[in-house]
Amino acid sequence: MPVVTFISHDGQEQEVHVPAGTSVMHAAVDNGVSGILADCGGACSCATCHCFVDEAWTEKVGAADDVEAQMLDFVIDPQPNSRLSCQIIVNDELDGLVVRLPATQF
Amino acid sequence: MDSEHAVIIGASHAAAQLGASLRQGGWQGNISIVGDEAIPPYQRPPLSKAYLAGEKHSDELLIRPATFYEKSAIDLVLGTRVTAIDRQAKTVTLHDGGSIPYTRLALTTGARVRKLSLPGHDLDGVFYLRDLQDVDRIRAYVGRGKSAVIIGGGYIGLETAASMRKLGMQVTVLEAMPRILQRVTAPEVSAFYSRIHGEEGVNIVTDASVESLEGSGKVAAVRLADGTRLDADLVVIGVGVMPATELAEAAGLEVDNGIAVDEFARTSDPDIVAAGDCTSHYNPIYDRRLRLESVQNATDQAKTAANTLCGKLEAYHALPWFWSDQFDLKLQIAGLSQGFDRVVLRGASDTGRSFAAFYFGGDRLLAVDAVNRPKEFMMVRRALTTGMRADPDKLADDSSDIQQAFS
Numbered sequence: 001m002p003v004v005t006f007i008s009h010d011g012q013e014q015e016v017h018v019p020a021g022t023s024v025m026h027a028a029v030d031n032g033v034s035g036i037l038a039d040c041g042g043a044c045s046c047a048t049c050h051c052f053v054d055e056a057w058t059e060k061v062g063a064a065d066d067v068e069a070q071m072l073d074f075v076i077d078p079q080p081n082s083r084l085s086c087q088i089i090v091n092d093e094l095d096g097l098v099v100r101l102p103a104t105q106f
Numbered sequence: 107m108d109s110e111h112a113v114i115i116g117a118s119h120a121a122a123q124l125g126a127s128l129r130q131g132g133w134q135g136n137i138s139i140v141g142d143e144a145i146p147p148y149q150r151p152p153l154s155k156a157y158l159a160g161e162k163h164s165d166e167l168l169i170r171p172a173t174f175y176e177k178s179a180i181d182l183v184l185g186t187r188v189t190a191i192d193r194q195a196k197t198v199t200l201h202d203g204g205s206i207p208y209t210r211l212a213l214t215t216g217a218r219v220r221k222l223s224l225p226g227h228d229l230d231g232v233f234y235l236r237d238l239q240d241v242d243r244i245r246a247y248v249g250r251g252k253s254a255v256i257i258g259g260g261y262i263g264l265e266t267a268a269s270m271r272k273l274g275m276q277v278t279v280l281e282a283m284p285r286i287l288q289r290v291t292a293p294e295v296s297a298f299y300s301r302i303h304g305e306e307g308v309n310i311v312t313d314a315s316v317e318s319l320e321g322s323g324k325v326a327a328v329r330l331a332d333g334t335r336l337d338a339d340l341v342v343i344g345v346g347v348m349p350a351t352e353l354a355e356a357a358g359l360e361v362d363n364g365i366a367v368d369e370f371a372r373t374s375d376p377d378i379v380a381a382g383d384c385t386s387h388y389n390p391i392y393d394r395r396l397r398l399e400s401v402q403n404a405t406d407q408a409k410t411a412a413n414t415l416c417g418k419l420e421a422y423h424a425l426p427w428f429w430s431d432q433f434d435l436k437l438q439i440a441g442l443s444q445g446f447d448r449v450v451l452r453g454a455s456d457t458g459r460s461f462a463a464f465y466f467g468g469d470r471l472l473a474v475d476a477v478n479r480p481k482e483f484m485m486v487r488r489a490l491t492t493g494m495r496a497d498p499d500k501l502a503d504d505s506s507d508i509q510q511a512f513s
Contacts, residue, residue: 030171032178034130039405041149041169045429045438046402047484067436067480074484106491 002095006033006051009103018090024099025049025086035101042086047071048105049085054098061088061097076104110135112415113198113208115188115353117141119150120214120382120404120411122169125180127412137180138206140198142187143237146172151401153241154265155431159272160245164238191357193375210415213354213365213373213380214408217347217399222257226319231340235262236347247340250274255328255338257316259286261430262344264299267308268432278336279303280314280328292449295463295475299432302459306433347399349384362386364397369421371411379414381407390423391490392442392472402427425491427483435459438483441473441490450498452482452508464501471496481508 001017004027008014018027028036028049037048044067053061058081064072065087072082085099112128112135114121121139128137141147148167156162175182187201197205219234226232233244248254254270256263259281267277279286285296286303303310315331319341328336349364360366360374364386371379371387382404386397403426410422428439446465453461462482465473471490476483485508489496500511 029169030174032126032170032174037405039401040429041151041401043151043429043431045431045436046427067478070480071484073481074488106487 002090002092002097004090004094005096005098006035007098007100008035009101020091022090023086024051024088024090024097025084027090028085033101035105036085037105038086040086044068044071044084044087047075047084050075050102050105051083051085052079052100052102053081053083053088054100055081057094057097057099060093076102076106110209111207112137112210112212113206114139114212114214115191115198116213116215116350116382116384117143117147117182117184118214118216118382118404119147119169119401120216120408121212122147123405123408124212124214124381124412125175126170126178127409128415129178129180131412131416131418133412133416135209137178138183139175139180140183140186140188140200140206142185142201143239144185145238146170146175146182146184148238149401150236151429153238154235154262155269157238158235158241158244158248158266158269167238188353191353191378193357193378196377209377211375211378212411212415213378213384214382214404215350215353215384217383218350219343220346220348222316222343222345224316224319226321226325227343229319229321229325230323231321231325231338232319233340233342235266235342235344244340244342248273248275249339252276252339253337254278254340254342255280255336256342256344257328258344258346259283259310259312260289260344260346261287263342264303265430265432266342266344267303268306271306271308271433276309276337277307278309278311278328280316280330280336281310281312282314282316284312286310286312291443291475292446292463292465294449294451294455295477298455298461298477301456302433302435347383349386349397351384354380354384362395367407369410369423370414370419371407371422372414379411381411387422389426391425396426396442398426400426400428425487427487434478436478436480438476438480439473440476440483440487441465441471443473443475446472448498450501452501453479453504462501464496464498466496466498469495469498485509485512 040046190199406424443465448466450464460478474486
């Protein structure tokens with residue numbers, strides 16, 4: 001089962017095992033990772049599951065689509081490696097993925 | 107602290123958040139969530155959308171998996187209905203005669219559908235849409251080529267219509283008012299949704315007065331007052347909800363269009379908090395009491411309630427926001443438009459599938475309905491939260507950067 005590592009804004013690491021097909025957002029919520037709110041439950045409607053994809057993984061994770069990109073323009077502290085974690089689906093390719101979490105979601 | 111016991115009534119969206127936030131906030135005592143449905147708290151918004159359309163499994167609806175509650179030492183008491191609250195003895199009574207003692211109580215009882223007492227309302231194939239079970243029952247009646255009549259042209263009715271079109275059904279939406287979404291949007295937005303639903307093959311009938319539901323045993327048709335008869339393999343009624351306040355009322359708590367709570371989510375009993383659709387609260391942004399039916403309110407108010415129970419008073423003053431997905435339309439709403447006297451459009455609502463409607467009361471921006479316009483939604487959410495002002499002329503100029511319209 002793929003492993004995803006979440007790193008909080010103050011450097012705390014949490015590794016979670018994620019069944020393939022699960023979103024990075026659900027992986028966080030299901031395992032009580034704080035820092036991801038995901039108010040809309042994965043509908044790409046709220047932008048409260050913002051994360052930063054570790055530079056080593058940005059290519060494999062891929063880019064945001066247009067809707068997501070527009071939402072990301074307005075999150076707190078957007079960066080080139082910003083993504084909404086509800087839109088990243090974990091697969092075997094992403095085993096070992098590292099994402100960092102912002103200090104606040106809004 | 108070991109004898110502390112927080113009991114949360116209603117295994118709802120608010121309950122899931124409240125339980126999790128209590129643990130995050132350092133609550134050391136027991137936590138129980140009591141709910142009458144058989145499954146852990148789940149997301150309701152997908153019920154009329156992806157779940158109805160068969161694109162999501164019920165496991166995917168869970169807000170958190172059952173293991174989360176185990177790990178967090180939150181006791182889920184499911185399939186169990188609370189019948190009474192005894193505030194003197196500090197116990198809740200259960201439908202099976204049992205009882206659970208509490209030191210602090212949280213009411214997250216949600217809302218119930220408004221029911222219509224039309225002739226024929228008890229025929230097979232006539233449904234309301236609120237719970238997972240409702241949709242499971244509806245799903246047994248859907249199918250390509252079958253006819254559905256939906257009573258109520260609000261968000262639930264229109265989302266249901268869109269999902270059923272996806273399933274290849276013949277769909278009619280009946281709205282009693284002169285336009286769909288009349289209670290919640292401007293005429294331009296209603297006209298837009300009417301046009302899109304028409305383009306997608308939904309038959310929308312406004313000013314519709316339903317006389318009866320016809321059929322023997324199972325519904326076969328809907329009869330309107332003007333004599334029109336619409337074939338129906340199933341009927342879904344979506345005419346709004348009412349806050350579930352019966353327990354609170356019976357227990358003598360103050361109820362004012364919802365269980366009345368203060369900015370710290372406290373009811374009129376200091377040991378009892380409440381959160382979500384079942385409550386009404388004062389909102390400082392709009393300077394009036396609100397009863398909101400939304401995930402945002404359930405989540406944010408539940409966090410406030412949990413903080414209060416943990417002894418950390420933090421006032422709830424979040425900006426309301428909502429969303430609705432129909433066909434390829436992503437509608438995002440920031441703020442409350444009620445009381446608007448002017449609408450400013452950005453982009454065309456009479457052609458295409460992307461525009462935003464900004465609602466003003468005087469020169470003050472109140473809200474936005476943003477259709478496939480996430481930027482406009484995000485900008486207004488930020489602006490209303492931080493008290494920025496909006497320039498209507500710049501908002502209307504679709505070629506300008508949205509941020510330039512705010513100061």
